[in-house]
Amino acid sequence: MRGMTKEQLVENIKKKGSFLCIGLDVDLDKIPPFLLEYEDPIFEFNKRIIDATKDLCVAYKPNIAFYECHGTKGWEALKKTVDYIPDDIFTIADAKRGDIGNTSHYYAKTFFEYMNFDSVTVAPYMGVDSVTPFLEYDGKWVILLALTSNKGALDFQFTTDINGEKLFEKVLKKSAAWGNSSQLMYVVGATRSEAIGEVRAMSPDYFFLVPGVGAQGGSLEDVATYGWNDSCGILVNSSRGIIYAGNEEDFADKARLAALDLQSQMAKILKEKGL
16 A cells, blocks of 8 residues: 655655646647547546656645546556555545545545555545544545635635634644644645735744646746745645647656646755755
8 A cells, every 4th residue: 555654755755856746737729639539538647747757846736526437447547656656655535535534534545545545635615534444544634624725715714713713724723633734744835925924923833735836837946935834734736737738749858848847946946055
């Protein structure tokens, strides 16, 4: 069974000069048309992206919605993709699950045992009993939604209680008692750069998964400024900006160039930060 410690993740970041996570969000309407002739176009696309970028990133993050919409074929493509990813690269099931304890137990079983991901994104809204089943797996990680990058984040996450505490702050405080920084990470959106600093102040030792850099307009420099800790502490995700950088037969080469551009910036930041 796959698994990765915090120390191994940090070592990979140092070795590759990268804290890049590549989102494998495969839209059949966007991939190069010639791939549709393959028996499994989703896996063929992912395979070529992985081959072209695996030395430049430390994590891959398939968004489960892009697979399950295709039924059994989608799930098969997802399983083949996870099995194809090298063991020294962190895998994230971007599933955003979170339900009552017994249901979460089976979600955890799906993604950690059958699919064999290293981690899964989980929504905290239903509280501790919806999250702890995911935390019972040694070497596996929960990535809890804390402060997201979408417009609708303002609907709930920034609302305050009578003491002036924001909802995302309450999530951070409460969840710190559920899991430590070797099994729990937080999703923190790049489009709210100064708020990343607030989250970092509350959670100094935890890793953040940071979406929103690139196509959504987030700044890598701002993320590093506000989100950094002594172990780097950030995984910056880019999906569309890398995997759809090209739409011809050389799409994987174009994806590599886009990933290399981000990785080069990250290597410079790591060097400046002493890592």
